[in-house]
Amino acid sequence: DIQMTQSPSSLSASVGDRVTITCQASQGIINxxxxxxxxxxxxxxxxxxxxxxxxxxxxxxxSGSGSGTDFTFTxxxxxxxxxxxxxxxxxxxxxxxFGGGTKVEI
Amino acid sequence: xxxxxxxxxxLVRPGGSLxxxxxxxxxTFSTSAMHWVRQAPGKGLEWVSMIxxxxxxxxxxxxxxxxxxxxxxxxxxxxxLQMNSLRAEDTAVYYCAKDRDVLSAxxxxxxxxxxxxxx
Numbered sequence: 080d081i082q083m084t085q086s087p088s089s090l091s092a093s094v095g096d097r098v099t100i101t102c103q104a105s106q107g108i109i110n111x112x113x114x115x116x117x118x119x120x121x122x123x124x125x126x127x128x129x130x131x132x133x134x135x136x137x138x139x140x141x142s143g144s145g146s147g148t149d150f151t152f153t154x155x156x157x158x159x160x161x162x163x164x165x166x167x168x169x170x171x172x173x174x175x176x177f178g179g180g181t182k183v184e185i
Numbered sequence: 186x187x188x189x190x191x192x193x194x195x196l197v198r199p200g201g202s203l204x205x206x207x208x209x210x211x212x213t214f215s216t217s218a219m220h221w222v223r224q225a226p227g228k229g230l231e232w233v234s235m236i237x238x239x240x241x242x243x244x245x246x247x248x249x250x251x252x253x254x255x256x257x258x259x260x261x262x263x264x265x266l267q268m269n270s271l272r273a274e275d276t277a278v279y280y281c282a283k284d285r286d287v288l289s290a291x292x293x294x295x296x297x298x299x300x301x302x303x304x
Contacts, residue, residue, distance in 0.1 A: 122295060
């Protein structure tokens with residue numbers, strides 16, 4: 080199975096800060112990488128697909144980059160409503176696997 | 186509004202069975218690959234199973250292989266997960282999710298249904 084390692088596991092930032100989360104795959108996955116946001120008690124929501132493509136309706140302060148084994152997710156200016164846990168997910172190889180999550184707090 | 190609505194969760198004893206349902210609306214269900222993803226209490230996300238639009242292809246996580254069966258009824262726009270030989274470690278919120286393409290991103294999620302396996 081492809082292991083997805085996210086870091087940090089949690090972070091605290093201020094409103095307006097730039098927030099960066101990294102995700103490393105245990106083997107190359109080209110750009111087959113997605114990012115999700117999950118708020119407490121809610122289902123996950125797709126933010127970024129294919130490593131860098133913004134899902135329809137998602138604010139442009141969210142972005143993603145990377146290829147191969149190393150990927151980055153960025154919130155350019157953190158907003159109060161961005162408090163959530165963020166997950167990366169690979170779809171290069173079955174089983175589909177997720178990173179362990181990054182909890183973002185203010 | 187595109188929507189997925191799960192049902193069928195509950196409390197079941199170890200070794201028991203449960204069938205989850207996921208009713209889809211407002212998109213072309215019959216051509217959409219669908220998944221089940223679960224989340225144990227306080228833990229991260231775990232992919233469970235996937236079925237193609239035609240039901241011609243299906244895949245399972247090793248942790249549920251041989252115990253869980255995914256199926257769908259395209260006439261009813263409904264996805265199912267038959268869960269047998271349940272274990273305590275199957276306790277989780279189970280989400281159904283629509284695939285954006287085929288084995289890609291989960292672009293639509295249901296609200297989840299809780300399954301608790303306990304004696």
